Amino acid sequence: xxxxxxxxxxxxxxxxxxxxxxxxxxxxxxxxxxxxxxxxxxxxxxxxxxxxxxxxxxxxxxxxxxxxxxxxxxxxxxxxxxxxxxxxxxxxxxxxxxxxxxxxxxxxxxxxxxxxxxxxxxxxxxxxxxxxxxxxx
Numbered sequence: 001x002x003x004x005x006x007x008x009x010x011x012x013x014x015x016x017x018x019x020x021x022x023x024x025x026x027x028x029x030x031x032x033x034x035x036x037x038x039x040x041x042x043x044x045x046x047x048x049x050x051x052x053x054x055x056x057x058x059x060x061x062x063x064x065x066x067x068x069x070x071x072x073x074x075x076x077x078x079x080x081x082x083x084x085x086x087x088x089x090x091x092x093x094x095x096x097x098x099x100x101x102x103x104x105x106x107x108x109x110x111x112x113x114x115x116x117x118x119x120x121x122x123x124x125x126x127x128x129x130x131x132x133x134x135x136x137x
Contacts, residue, residue, distance in 0.1 A: 008127035016053035019115040052085050074124040082116035
């Protein structure tokens with residue numbers, strides 16, 4: 001594998017860890033018990049965000065949308081795809097009775113869309129994208 005492939009992997013996982021910790025810290029402002037390892041929300045956020053990170057690491061192969069044929073810029077991947085994937089966490093918030101439900105719903109969607117846009121743009125800037133990263137050399 002090319003060094004750029006490993007670089008993209010390292011950049012995306014480091015930024016994933018930073019933004020995951022930010023997410024947990026923000027969630028702990030209203031739920032201080034979230035840091036408990038026995039808390040299902042802690043694990044839900046971790047696993048959901050890990051899934052998104054894995055997709056960042058894999059989906060960069062597509063520079064052109066496979067179905068519609070338009071250029072798949074990192075901003076589009078980072079914002080729209082991750083907003084769609086973050087919908088599961090946001091809907092959990094929406095259907096759980098709590099104060100400021102709608103604000104937390106929109107904050108969850110927008111913050112993670114922005115986080116993943118930053119991760120995808122950063123990884124693409126420093127390590128590029130596309131199938132050429134998979135070739136040996």
